[in-house]
Amino acid sequence: MDLAGARTLLDRALDDARAAIPAAADLDALDALERRLTGKRSPAAAVNEAIKGLEPADRPVAGQAVGAYRAAVLELLEARRTELAAARAGSRLEQERLDLTRGGRGRRRGHLHLVTQVRQELEDVFVGLGFQVAEGPEVETDWYNFEALNMPAHHPARSMWDTLYVRLGGPEEVLLRTHTSPVQIRVMEGRRPPIYTVMPGRCYRRDTLDARHSPVFHQIEGLVVDRGITFGDLAGTIEAFTRAYFGEGHTARLRPSFFPFTEPSAEFEVTCIFCEGNGCSVCSGTGWIELGGCGMVDPNVFLAVGYDPEEVSGFAFGFGLERMAQMRYGIDHIKTYFENDVRFLAQF
Numbered sequence: 079m080d081l082a083g084a085r086t087l088l089d090r091a092l093d094d095a096r097a098a099i100p101a102a103a104d105l106d107a108l109d110a111l112e113r114r115l116t117g118k119r120s121p122a123a124a125v126n127e128a129i130k131g132l133e134p135a136d137r138p139v140a141g142q143a144v145g146a147y148r149a150a151v152l153e154l155l156e157a158r159r160t161e162l163a164a165a166r167a168g169s170r171l172e173q174e175r176l177d178l179t180r181g182g183r184g185r186r187r188g189h190l191h192l193v194t195q196v197r198q199e200l201e202d203v204f205v206g207l208g209f210q211v212a213e214g215p216e217v218e219t220d221w222y223n224f225e226a227l228n229m230p231a232h233h234p235a236r237s238m239w240d241t242l243y244v245r246l247g248g249p250e251e252v253l254l255r256t257h258t259s260p261v262q263i264r265v266m267e268g269r270r271p272p273i274y275t276v277m278p279g280r281c282y283r284r285d286t287l288d289a290r291h292s293p294v295f296h297q298i299e300g301l302v303v304d305r306g307i308t309f310g311d312l313a314g315t316i317e318a319f320t321r322a323y324f325g326e327g328h329t330a331r332l333r334p335s336f337f338p339f340t341e342p343s344a345e346f347e348v349t350c351i352f353c354e355g356n357g358c359s360v361c362s363g364t365g366w367i368e369l370g371g372c373g374m375v376d377p378n379v380f381l382a383v384g385y386d387p388e389e390v391s392g393f394a395f396g397f398g399l400e401r402m403a404q405m406r407y408g409i410d411h412i413k414t415y416f417e418n419d420v421r422f423l424a425q426f
């Protein structure tokens with residue numbers, strides 16, 4: 079091999095290196111290329127071997143050509159090695175990456191039923207107004223549900239509450255309470271005025287299911303007994319709690335009514351939100367939805383619990399919880415509360 083032959087060999091090998099090294103797929107391929115281009119059987123080794131046989135003047139020139147070739151090849155190898163190492167580190171990072179955007183795989187948590195939420199929300203409103211909260215039994219006697227509330231046996235007002243009787247005691251003596259008003263009697267029996275108490279709970283009636291009525295439903299009862307309580311206090315309290323629950327801007331009215339245990343009595347109604355007062359199937363065409371009854375406690379009720387009606391006066395009210403939430407959230411049928419369709423319940 080002469081000097082020209084050595085140069086040609088090294089130039090070809092360098093062209094080969096320039097094509098092969100940047101295309102090496104991984105670090106192992108790069109190591110193999112390094113052995114082939116700079117190892118014992120490489121063109122560089124062959125030229126080194128041939129240097130002894132060259133003209134003395136050509137030997138340093140050939141030696142420099144080998145050195146330049148090696149430097150160029152090592153530079154190409156280094157550059158590709160850096161690229162491949164960076165790519166490998168990047169792909170490992172990608173594999174090990176924690177995706178924190180998915181919010182975990184935790185179980186979906188349930189929450190309180192809408193009726194319970196309404197009950198707690200109203201309890202909070204009343205506690206904020208200075209009321210206490212009391213509860214009474216769902217299975218009641220005739221005395222608490224009717225008699226002490228100024229509805230003696232055979233009183234026509236009893237038919238207002240189609241009653242479910244329980245086979246206990248004498249005929250028609252034990253029943254599922256038809257309203258929360260019997261808890262008023264229990265509260266008054268156990269305490270002396272002043273009384274500022276609300277009494278939420280479940281009630282039962284032989285009502286046929288329709289958009290606003292269910293045989294099982296919930297009421298919240300309120301009772302205030304003190305000296306000098308007036309109908310104005312009643313109206314103000316009802317306005318305060320309906321405003322707290324529904325927010326400003328709801329049209330509401332008190333309409334004269336009758337309950338045996340209050341005199342005078344009234345019904346509290348709000349504009350039907352489904353038809354905005356024009357009349358629809360939910361409000362039975364009236365444009366109004368009754369939320370509850372109220373009135374000044376009848377003197378006979380005070381006498382039944384041993385209070386002196388000359389000394390104290392008071393008011394009471396009873397509102398349907400399902401009805402209130404129907405009006406607030408636009409729930410057009412009461413049965414949706416009890417069908418247990420999670421798609422409905424999960425909205426609240």
Ligand code: FA5
Nearest residue numbers: 257285291292295368369370371372394395396398401
């Ligand atoms: C009463 O139950 C009286 N105890 C209310 C009362 C208390 C008046 C204290 C005076 C003083 P009424 O039967 O109107 O009244 O029922 C009151 C509210 O309970 C109704 O306005 C309605 O919101 C709700 N309600 C009554 N029956 C049902 C039913 N079947 N399904 C759903 N809600 C009902």
